[in-house]
Structure formats: structure tokens, C-alpha cells
Amino acid sequence: MPEETYWEDESAPVFFLSYAHTRNRVPAPPRDTNQKEFQLFVDLSDHVVELLGLGPGRTAGFMDRMLDGGQMWTDDLAFAAGHCQVFIPLVSPQYLNSDWCAREWHAFTRRPVLIRPGATLSTHDTPVVPINWSVVERRRLPEVVKRPQMFTPTRLPPDIAPQYHEEGIYGLLSLGKNGKDAYDAVVWRLAQRVARAYQTHWVRPQVPSDMRQLPKTFEEVGHDVV
Template sequence: MSTVDPRSGARAPLFFLSYSLPPIHWVTGNPAENISRFYKDLSVHVSELVGPVTGVDPGFLDSSIAGGERWSPELLQAAGTCQVFVPLVSSTLLGSDWCGREWDAFARRRIVPRSGASSAHETAIVPVTWSPTNGTPLPRVLRDIQRFSPTAMPDPDIAVHYQRDGVYGLLTMQWENAYRAVVWRLAQRIVAIHRSYLVEPWVPASVDELCNRFTEEPG
């Protein structure tokens, strides 16, 4: 049976980063380093925008996932109490049962506007283009949600490069200024959602309560 602790939201991470790495034998180097840097940079910006809160981390990143490992209580708690869900969209993520279940854990929760000015149809899921998914069928849940797209950039080409190559592409090609601008705008988007909406906590007791949202048939 699932548990809901109304007090847990106050101690929850503000955002949850969902990602999947390719099998290690497919790549050279350490692709996890790019994920780690992105998470740290985003966390710094979010912390700056919301201010310090004692004992609260701005985000959650499960760095222990190596594929096939069991779901930890910490991960279930974070997915069930964070306020913004940020999936890093890639072909690898879309083929991950694990990430599809993380999406399900967050999507089941109710979103409540904090004020009458907030839209009742907002989502607190912010898909970020991590790498191109050309040729990979997109699941319905992703087609139904608009991906993050940075606006008011210092150079309009930045948004074009991000949409075409993703954050991973910006890092790989060492477009440092473009990367920094995208992460800053993303942090602003996360904090804007947090200030406008409350996502009520729902913590599954185990992974068995969750389904892979990426394998749902089109409706």
C-alpha cells in the first residue's frame, strides 16, 4: 500500500533529475560526468533563485543506478515528493523501464495551483532535450507535453543549437556560453513552476506499484 506523508513535501527536493546512460561498452570516457556537471550547475542556480533552506537539497540525482539495481527507499521518496520532474530526453531514456516508472511515480500526483492566477492545466514535468532522438518513436506521454525550450536568449542561435543537439551536444562541442544560458533558463523555469504550483506527495511503497509510462499504447 502506498504511503502519503503530508509533511514530507517540506523536506522534498525541489526537482528530480531522471536520466539513463547508454551501456558502458557502447561508449568511451565517462558520460556520467556530463550528467553530474549538469545536475550540479542546475542545483546551484535553483539554490540561488529560491534562497537557502536548511536541510533541503535543491534537487535529487540517483548516482547509484547502474542498471538492474533495486529501487532504494530514498529514490521512491524523492520521486514521490519532489516538486518538478525533469527527464533528460534521449533514445536511451525512452528505452528505460526504470525511467518510465519514475515518470509514472510523479505523474500520479495531484498538482494544485498556489493562486487563482495559476492555470489548472499546468504540468510540473519539464522534459529537457539531452541528446537527439531522431528515428526513436516517441511515447504518448512525451508527445503530450511540450519540451523545455529556452526563450529570451542573448543569441537566438543558442535555442536552435539546443533543440537540434541537446544539452549533451552543447557540452560535447564545448559551446560553453550556450550551455550556461540554457541551464540558467531551465533553473528559472523550475523555480517558476515551484512558486505557482504545489505537487501533493504520493510515495509508492515499492516499485511494483508503478508502470512504465513509455510503453503505454497511444490513446
């Protein structure tokens, strides 16, 4: 296949962090209710820049900080969902109940996926990397979310992966210094997973023209791998 087939827009992010926006839950002055998601985004972005050697002006990731529950679909969000190469959903009960998270999911997963020439893949390699954000019982996961295996960190001290699966990243961040070492290790392994997905797959750009036409539930949609 010609090399130009794998052309990428240099302004496109490597990964898209998809999460359920949380509104203020108590009558109090406005505050940032998604600080933990933003911390993950910043830490992961730093690692991805380091691993991929991204040059000046290249963006490691995209995280929407403007929407409050998804009242609008911005041009920046549509561009990122249609051009990013790795999709990272922060799976939680709220995520699975969000119409807008489902639309972000489908904006990415409807795009055709090609394997880069010479890439060697393991069984579960995919450009969709679901993260255990706050624990959801597997039986509650929609089939389309179960298919890409939930991210599991490997090659770590034996207590870290179980802690991640039991607490989720939200839980690790909520445990303060007791969860920090596990959090740091998990995010580093996640960055390595993102870098590998980027180096082995190419997801053809396809920007949604109208997000309202995308499914607002996690139902089956065709997904091509070439």
C-alpha cells in the same frame, strides 16, 4: 483550500532529475559514464538554490548516482520521486527504452497536481519539464511524453535555442568551449522554469510502495490537475 494542504517535507528535493544510466561501453577500468548528467545536475542545483533562496538543509534536486541501469529501487529514490515538486526527464533514445525511467516518470505523474492560489499560468506551464538531452525525432516520442511541451529556452540570442534543439544538452557539453555559452544560457533559463513550476504548482506527495507495480513503458496514466 486550506494552506496546510500545500505542506511540504523540508527534506524533499525541489526537482528530480530522471535520466538513463549508461554503463561502461568499452573494456576499460571503471569510470563515471554519467559525468555530463552530473554536471547539469550541479549547475542546475546551484541556480535553483539562488532563485528560490533555499535555506540550509533544503535540497535543490535529486539525482540517483547509485543505480547501474536500475537494478534496485532505493528508499531515497522512492522518497524523492514521491515528494519532489518538479520532474525533469532527460529525453534521449536510451531514456525512452528504459524500464526504470518509465517507472520514475509514472511515480511522479500519477501524483495529483494543484495550482497554487493566485498563480498565473501560461499555456504550457506544468511541473513536468522534459529536456532535449540527445536528439529524438518528435515522431518517436510516446504520446505521454509529447504532452508536456519540451523545454525551450526563450529571451536569448537568436542562435542559442536552435543550437540546443539541434544538439541537445549532451551535444552542447560535448562541443567544449564551442557549446559552453549556449549550455550556460540554456541551464539558467531551465532553472528559471523550474523555479516558476515550483511557485505555481503543488504536487501532492505519494511515495510508491513497490516500484515493480508501476508501468515500465511510457503508456497513458491518469494525471489529475486541481
